[in-house]
Amino acid sequence: MKKGLLKLAFVLLGFIAVNSASAQIADTVANACARHLGNQFISDGQQYRALLMNADETAEFHTTLYGGTIYRVAACSGLSDGNLVFSVYDSEHNLLFTNSEFKNAPYWDFKINNTLDCTIEARLDGAQAGSGRAVVLIGFKQAK
Amino acid sequence: MRLKFITLKGSFVLLSVTALLTAGCGGDDTANTDELPPVDSTQTTILNINGEIFSIPSPIQTAFLIKNSGAAYSKEILNPASKSSDYSTNFSKALNLGIYGADLGYVTIYDQTQDAIGYLNSAKKLADELGVSGAFDAKTIERFQKNLGNKDSMLVLVGVAYRSSDSYLKNNDRNDVSGLVLAGGWLESLYFATNVYKTKPNEDVKRRIAEQKSSLQSLIKLLTQYYSQPEYTEFIDNLNDLATVFDGVEFKYTYEKPTTDAEKKLTTINSKSEVNITPEQIESISQKVKSIRSQIVG
Numbered sequence: 001m002k003k004g005l006l007k008l009a010f011v012l013l014g015f016i017a018v019n020s021a022s023a024q025i026a027d028t029v030a031n032a033c034a035r036h037l038g039n040q041f042i043s044d045g046q047q048y049r050a051l052l053m054n055a056d057e058t059a060e061f062h063t064t065l066y067g068g069t070i071y072r073v074a075a076c077s078g079l080s081d082g083n084l085v086f087s088v089y090d091s092e093h094n095l096l097f098t099n100s101e102f103k104n105a106p107y108w109d110f111k112i113n114n115t116l117d118c119t120i121e122a123r124l125d126g127a128q129a130g131s132g133r134a135v136v137l138i139g140f141k142q143a144k
Numbered sequence: 145m146r147l148k149f150i151t152l153k154g155s156f157v158l159l160s161v162t163a164l165l166t167a168g169c170g171g172d173d174t175a176n177t178d179e180l181p182p183v184d185s186t187q188t189t190i191l192n193i194n195g196e197i198f199s200i201p202s203p204i205q206t207a208f209l210i211k212n213s214g215a216a217y218s219k220e221i222l223n224p225a226s227k228s229s230d231y232s233t234n235f236s237k238a239l240n241l242g243i244y245g246a247d248l249g250y251v252t253i254y255d256q257t258q259d260a261i262g263y264l265n266s267a268k269k270l271a272d273e274l275g276v277s278g279a280f281d282a283k284t285i286e287r288f289q290k291n292l293g294n295k296d297s298m299l300v301l302v303g304v305a306y307r308s309s310d311s312y313l314k315n316n317d318r319n320d321v322s323g324l325v326l327a328g329g330w331l332e333s334l335y336f337a338t339n340v341y342k343t344k345p346n347e348d349v350k351r352r353i354a355e356q357k358s359s360l361q362s363l364i365k366l367l368t369q370y371y372s373q374p375e376y377t378e379f380i381d382n383l384n385d386l387a388t389v390f391d392g393v394e395f396k397y398t399y400e401k402p403t404t405d406a407e408k409k410l411t412t413i414n415s416k417s418e419v420n421i422t423p424e425q426i427e428s429i430s431q432k433v434k435s436i437r438s439q440i441v442g
Binding site: 027030034039040041042043044045046047048049050059060061062063064065066067068069070088090091092094096097102105107108109110111112113114115116117137138139140142 | 197198199200201202204205208209212245296297299300302303304306307309310311314315326329348351352355358359362397399402404406408409410411412413414415416417
């Protein structure tokens with residue numbers, strides 16, 4: 001009985017520590033990523049994140065991009081840039097953009113002429129080993 | 145392999161031990177990726193439905209559209225900031241935190257600085273009561289007040305505050321609250337649009353109303369996992385009723401090749417889209433949104 005309680009307490013403690021460590025990692029990555037939005041883009045108020053276990057896993061972020069707007073998508077994993085490959089597809093899965101063609105640029109701007117639903121797919125660069133916390137941030141400003 | 149999004153709710157002794165050991169060791173700032181131990185969990189968070197994450201557009205974007213349409217400032221369409229004391233449950237506080245965020249964006253865009261301070265304080269009050277620390281801290285309030293009159297900076301600060309709130313809620317496994325904040329903001333922006341369309345019909349506003357179809361579907365997917373909780377049941381039923389009206393709204397999308405300027409890090413999306421929404425559908429949407437909102441703001 002005593003052993004069981006101890007084990008339970010240990011597991012709970014571990015759970016709290018894991019959650020806390022995970023949250024800290026996500027916040028650290030997000031803070032590093034937020035600098036790419038700068039002070040010209042208004043955050044959409046959300047922080048999108050996923051834990052990618054290897055380069056074969058892909059995170060999918062579904063969003064609507066409004067016409068007459070310039071968006072900045074910042075995508076990060078870890079504390080240095082270039083670890084995350086992100087690609088933007090339309091609703092018919094036509095590839096609209098991938099940062100893999102631009103040295104895994106950590107952010108990119110999109111001028112939207114007509115509203116569209118799209119999917120942002122993010123995966124770790126195959127050259128990087130291990131797992132990582134992927135964070136995607138979206139900012140916007142009005143197109144002139 | 146498609147991603148299995150992961151939360152760390154599962155209790156895995158080995159993982160816990162590893163985490164306990166690593167948590168105390170400090171981070172390695174030079175690491176390229178934030179190395180984490182393998183996790184075997186299939187639990188998903190609110191924003192991870194079947195391996196997908198849904199984004200809800202910022203209500204501030206619709207407020208911009210309304211201002212650009214030439215509509216005059218109308219305080220009547222907002223939820224009075226003074227009502228923030230009326231909300232007693234976390235459910236109503238979360239929804240109204242989202243509503244106040246949209247209102248704060250609206251008054252800021254219309255350069256109503258005094259009203260902006262009122263809405264900022266109301267949002268802070270609800271955030272504090274929800275236990276969302278840091279999102280509207282003294283520093284943020286001070287920065288906001290220092291930038292009064294500088295609309296662009298104020299809006300950036302509002303976005304940062306709401307993103308901090310979203311992050312805090314997700315870090316603390318309060319994804320339900322996070323979803324409600326999004327729902328409140330989304331509903332308020334649709335309420336703006338339907339009201340403005342009534343008084344000053346405009347093609348852009350009409351289109352924006354129609355464009356809410358997919359955001360509504362996303363919201364329903366986000367919130368449905370909480371359907372069994374009494375407060376959520378009626379709210380989600382109402383959203384589903386609204387979605388039924390949106391079912392008749394038609395979209396036509398035509399892909400066109402985008403153009404990219406690598407030097408400017410800019411891609412222009414040239415695809416075309418058309419929407420078809422009838423006056424009757426707009427009227428039904430308006431009535432339904434008004435009804436749902438009135439239940440929330442009281």
